[in-house]
Amino acid sequence: MPAPRKYPDELRERAVRLYRESDPKPSFGRLAEQLNVHHEALRNWVCQTEVDTGERDDRPSTDVLAENRRLARENAELRRVNEVLRAASAYFASEIGPTRRWS
Known part of the structure; x- marks a missing residue:
């Protein structure tokens, strides 16, 4: 806010x-x-x-500044989502185990 x-x-x-x-x-x-x-x-x-x-x-105009703020918020949210996905991927990869081979 x-x-x-x-x-x-x-x-x-x-x-x-x-x-x-x-x-x-x-x-x-x-x-x-x-x-x-x-x-x-x-x-x-x-x-x-x-x-x-x-x-x-x-x-920059007021419209450009507002768009930049919106994009910065969106970028921050996407970074947070990517971090969660990386953590989940690492967790599930460790559950599978390092010896399993994909064919």
Whole structure:
């Protein structure tokens, strides 16, 4: 289960919208101070939104990150299953005995 988020999604969306709609662009520090969030969090939200909307391509999109997390979980589960199968195979092989020959 993921850790709870420090900032609600509504605050994130509002902060990004305020930054993107402002002209001239305010500094991240000033806007973050007004919204009572950390300036690096605001900067990351804006950058990630720009990636998701296709304005930037220097980091993975939210969809790609979610797919990578899903694949990592699936990979870990498959590794666990393989380990159980190896252990079961070794157990049953020892039950058969080392002298038995397969023809």
